[in-house]
Amino acid sequence: MKIPKILLVFDAIGIAIYTIIGMEKALSFHVAPLAAVVMGLFSAVMGGVIRDTLINEIPQIFRKEIYATACIAGALVYLGLKYTALPDIVSAMISIITIIACD
Numbered sequence: 001m002k003i004p005k006i007l008l009v010f011d012a013i014g015i016a017i018y019t020i021i022g023m024e025k026a027l028s029f030h031v032a033p034l035a036a037v038v039m040g041l042f043s044a045v046m047g048g049v050i051r052d053t054l055i056n057e058i059p060q061i062f063r064k065e066i067y068a069t070a071c072i073a074g075a076l077v078y079l080g081l082k083y084t085a086l087p088d089i090v091s092a093m094i095s096i097i098t099i100i101a102c103d
Contacts, residue, residue: 009100011060012070015044016099019071020078020092027082037075044071066103074099 022043026036045061045068052059061067078095082088 012100012103015071016096019044019075019099020095023075023078033079040075041068041071070099070102073102
C-alpha cells in the first residue's frame with residue numbers, strides 16, 4: 001500500500017514531538033542523558049510499530065533506515081541545547097525541526 005506523502009509529513013511531525021516528550025519525561029526522573037535519548041527514541045518509534053502491526057503492515061522503522069536515526073539526531077540536538085541559556089521551548093522547536101528535516 002502506497003502511503004500518501006502528506007501522511008508521511010504528519011508521521012515525521014509526530015515522531016519529532018514524541019521524541020522530545022519522551023526525553024523530557026525521562027529527564028524529569030533524573031535518568032542519565034543518554035538513557036533519556038533512548039527513551040525519546042522508544043517513545044517515538046514504538047507507537048508507529050504498534051500502529052503498523054495492527055494494520056498488518058511492515059513497521060516503518062524496518063522499511064526506512066533514517067526513521068530512528070532522525071530521532072536520535074534530534075534527541076542529541078535537544079540534549080545539547082537543553083544545557084544552554086535557550087528557553088526549553090526554543091530548544092524543543094529546533095530539535096523538532098531537525099528531526100523533520102532528517103526524516
